Amino acid sequence: MGVKARRVSRKGSVTTTKHGKRAGAFAPRRRSTRRTWITPLGVATAVLVPAAATGLALAVPHDAAASAATIYLLGVVAATVVGGLWSGLIASVISFLALNFFFTAPKHTFTVRHAQDIVALAVFLAVAAVVGVLVGRLLEARYAAERRADETARLQSFTSLLLSDWPLGSLLQRAAAEIVDSLKLRSCSIEVSMRPDTTPLRAVAGQPSPSAGGAMTEATEATELTVGAETRRLGTIRAEMPPGRKLTGDEARLLGAFAGQLALRVDRAASEAEAQSARLDAEANKLRAALFSSVTHDLRTPLASIKASVTALLDSPEALSPAQREDLLRTSLEEADRLNRLVGNLLDLARLRAGALTPAAQRTGVEDVVEAVIARLRPMLKPFRVRTQIRADLPEVMIDPVQIDQVLTNVLENAARYSPPGSEIRVAVARFHGAVEVTVADRGPGILPENRERVFEPFQSMDAGRGRGGTGLGLAIARAVVEAHGGRISMEGAPGGGTAVVIRLPVAPRPELDRAGTAPFARSGDAEP
Amino acid sequence: VNRVLVVDDEPQILRSLRTTLAANGYEVLTSATGEEALAQAAASAPDVVILDLGLPDVDGTEVVRRLRTWSDVPVIVLSVREGQDDKIGALDAGADDYVTKPFAAGELLARIRATQRRTTRQGQTDAILRFDDLLVDLPRRLVTVRGEPVHLTPTEYGLLEALASHPGKLLTHRWLLQRVWGSAYGEESNYLRVYVRQLRQKLGDRADAPRFILTEPGVGYRWLREPDEA
Numbered sequence: 001m002g003v004k005a006r007r008v009s010r011k012g013s014v015t016t017t018k019h020g021k022r023a024g025a026f027a028p029r030r031r032s033t034r035r036t037w038i039t040p041l042g043v044a045t046a047v048l049v050p051a052a053a054t055g056l057a058l059a060v061p062h063d064a065a066a067s068a069a070t071i072y073l074l075g076v077v078a079a080t081v082v083g084g085l086w087s088g089l090i091a092s093v094i095s096f097l098a099l100n101f102f103f104t105a106p107k108h109t110f111t112v113r114h115a116q117d118i119v120a121l122a123v124f125l126a127v128a129a130v131v132g133v134l135v136g137r138l139l140e141a142r143y144a145a146e147r148r149a150d151e152t153a154r155l156q157s158f159t160s161l162l163l164s165d166w167p168l169g170s171l172l173q174r175a176a177a178e179i180v181d182s183l184k185l186r187s188c189s190i191e192v193s194m195r196p197d198t199t200p201l202r203a204v205a206g207q208p209s210p211s212a213g214g215a216m217t218e219a220t221e222a223t224e225l226t227v228g229a230e231t232r233r234l235g236t237i238r239a240e241m242p243p244g245r246k247l248t249g250d251e252a253r254l255l256g257a258f259a260g261q262l263a264l265r266v267d268r269a270a271s272e273a274e275a276q277s278a279r280l281d282a283e284a285n286k287l288r289a290a291l292f293s294s295v296t297h298d299l300r301t302p303l304a305s306i307k308a309s310v311t312a313l314l315d316s317p318e319a320l321s322p323a324q325r326e327d328l329l330r331t332s333l334e335e336a337d338r339l340n341r342l343v344g345n346l347l348d349l350a351r352l353r354a355g356a357l358t359p360a361a362q363r364t365g366v367e368d369v370v371e372a373v374i375a376r377l378r379p380m381l382k383p384f385r386v387r388t389q390i391r392a393d394l395p396e397v398m399i400d401p402v403q404i405d406q407v408l409t410n411v412l413e414n415a416a417r418y419s420p421p422g423s424e425i426r427v428a429v430a431r432f433h434g435a436v437e438v439t440v441a442d443r444g445p446g447i448l449p450e451n452r453e454r455v456f457e458p459f460q461s462m463d464a465g466r467g468r469g470g471t472g473l474g475l476a477i478a479r480a481v482v483e484a485h486g487g488r489i490s491m492e493g494a495p496g497g498g499t500a501v502v503i504r505l506p507v508a509p510r511p512e513l514d515r516a517g518t519a520p521f522a523r524s525g526d527a528e529p
Numbered sequence: 530v531n532r533v534l535v536v537d538d539e540p541q542i543l544r545s546l547r548t549t550l551a552a553n554g555y556e557v558l559t560s561a562t563g564e565e566a567l568a569q570a571a572a573s574a575p576d577v578v579i580l581d582l583g584l585p586d587v588d589g590t591e592v593v594r595r596l597r598t599w600s601d602v603p604v605i606v607l608s609v610r611e612g613q614d615d616k617i618g619a620l621d622a623g624a625d626d627y628v629t630k631p632f633a634a635g636e637l638l639a640r641i642r643a644t645q646r647r648t649t650r651q652g653q654t655d656a657i658l659r660f661d662d663l664l665v666d667l668p669r670r671l672v673t674v675r676g677e678p679v680h681l682t683p684t685e686y687g688l689l690e691a692l693a694s695h696p697g698k699l700l701t702h703r704w705l706l707q708r709v710w711g712s713a714y715g716e717e718s719n720y721l722r723v724y725v726r727q728l729r730q731k732l733g734d735r736a737d738a739p740r741f742i743l744t745e746p747g748v749g750y751r752w753l754r755e756p757d758e759a
Contacts, residue, residue, distance in 0.1 A: 333633075340631055360614070362747070365722055371736030372744040388737050396719065401747030 038086040045083030046090035049075040054098050068103045069124045076128045085136030092128035154182050162265040176205035186242045192235035194270035223259045302335035345473040352480045359400035367429045373408040383421040389428040398508040403481045410474035411440045411501045418444035441500035452491040532556045534575035536566040549634045563587030581607045590619045597623035603644035620701045643697030659757045692752040701749040
């Protein structure tokens with residue numbers, strides 16, 4: 001009851017948050033009242049409650065001192081509940097004086113006529129004080145228990161926040177917000193360095209005062225984040241109080257607990273990051289080695305063929321038959337094309353690594369690109385039966401036509417590379433939920449399901465690309481480009497053997513421009529030709 | 530004899546183009562910089578300019594722009610695959626066509642011939658364009674396929690006329706939109722998509738095996754077929 005009354009009077013509104021969940025709204029304030037000797041509210045209660053009791057006792061028709069004493073006693077209990085122990089004790093004294101003044105003869109003086117009244121007053125004072133102290137202690141104990149439960153809940157909520165797998169940056173942000181909320185701070189800033197040589201991560205919550213600006217002020221309390229027997233300093237939590245408030249001992253202890261938990265979490269993140277970077281380093285090294293050997297091989301092979309062919313033509317043209325000459329020239333051309341593809345893919349790969357392959361997306365139909373690529377690759381696709389199935393009324397997608405052209409070229413080249421001559425290559429474009437799906441299915445030897453993901457890794461072409469002109473980069477680049485478009489690319493088994501590469505590109509949001517058939521298309525005053 | 534100005538800062542490219550073009554009966558002039566190219570274009574009035582976009586002094590697109598202030602000489606741009614925006618930029622600046630490096634000699638020669646045919650045809654466009662079984666009667670705005678009249682909407686006809694009267698030339702989205710829809714247009718390439726699709730359907734053309742209209746993704750469209758000699 002007392003709690004609720006206080007919440008109303010203090011906050012001006014009744015919040016009905018349950019304990020333990022987010023009780024932060026009032027609990028820390030109560031704690032601070034308990035700690036300080038007496039609050040203005042306590043003083044007010046200590047004065048006003050006996051006054052009210054006086055009014056009530058005077059209003060009672062029988063102005064017997066005995067019944068007045070019980071009313072005052074009730075007042076003392078109320079004052080203790082509302083204002084705390086000291087408030088109750090002061091109320092006891094005031095009540096004692098008021099009882100003396102208003103209800104013992106002679107009235108309206110502090111003198112006491114009858115000896116039994118002196119005894120009654122003394123008994124009243126003693127009873128009031130004892131009741132006040134008892135009630136006060138009781139409440140104090142209850143508050144302490146509540147406070148502990150509350151602290152535990154808060155710490156638990158903080159810990160569960162730390163257990164979540166947010167990236168450290170946003171985790172710190174959330175932690176700062178939680179601390180501000182939990183301790184009713186003006187602001188909280190957290191600064192953390194995973195290692196001494198890294199730039200610290202910073203998070204600020206609340207409204208830092210302009211003077212604070214991350215620096216220490218009188219209203220700021222800094223807590224170090226340390227782990228491992230205080231040996232490693234990971235960072236600092238700076239808690240800024242609203243004007244005129246200081247952290248109570250309990251709050252400081254809670255802040256310390258927060259800091260301890262946070263330090264553990266940061267430490268864990270640091271070791272995870274270290275492990276991750278070690279893993280990436282190892283992968284990068286493996287990739288570099290693969291790249292080096294593959295590129296050396298793939299660059300040198302066509303160069304060797306070209307050089308051999310051209311020198312043969314230069315050195316002894318008369319020794320060669322026209323058919324042989326043509327053969328050498330064709331070899332040079334094919335190898336030059338192969339070299340061109342490899343260099344193009346390597347450039348794309350380099351750009352991907354540098355993060356420079358940002359799609360210049362425009363609203364277009366992926367089927368247009370599909371058809372243009374098939375049209376352009378006709379010479380290469382000549383040995384195969386190409387069947388295109390393009391659904392009508394396909395929605396538009398947001399794509400970079402040049403990059404998606406490259407993706408489809410790589411996928412079709414891959415299909416052509418592994419398809420037996422005369423077999424069918426099927427290219428289908430259809431709507432698939434919120435995406436447009438392009439499927440390129442071949443009747444090649446197929447790839448075991450467990451190996452299908454690997455074809456999208458660089459230098460993982462199934463026969464290592466040897467002899468078939470594959471560099472093992474095409475599909476890796478295709479995947480990177482499609483994913484940069486927010487799409488998906490995967491390999492599936494095709495009915496009747498072979499594989500199907502499936503590309504899904506998200507449908508573009510509805511255009512603001514009018515589409516076909518509406519006003520902008522009509523040319524006014526133009527008759528049918 | 531036709532005169533070709535080749536602008537490229539790579540001596541190997543100049544050498545191989547000089548040989549190839551000379552063997553095909555062209556008189557070849559070369560420049561290694563943009564400024565030199567502009568001076569030479571003014572002094573010796575070439576019939577075709579072959580221009581690399583990556584020049585050491587002036588950007589190739591800028592060369593086209595400056596050339597266009599006083600000359601209509603056909604310009605074929607040489608570019609590497611990476612510079613897609615450069616390509617569109619050069620075409621919008623007034624270049625006639627582009628060829629991607631590395632290119633086959635035959636491809637370049639075909640583009641040169643196409644630009645020359647357009648030049649010689651200029652001012653004496655046939656009234657009736659015949660492309661195998663497709664007939665476009667410009668004065669009567671009549672289109673037939675295998676003798677059967679094809680009904681086109683005014684916009685479809687405008688698009689067909691724009692494409693068919695520039696055979697071989699790569700027409701950018703912006704150019705086509707402004708020509709067919711009007712000067713207020715330029716970004717609405719989705720209009721083009723829709724109408725090209727309809728036009729193809731009516732002409733019996735297929736996008737994946739085109740006879741007439743070729744899509745250049747992200748850049749524009751090209752009318753593939755030269756008109757038959759009357």
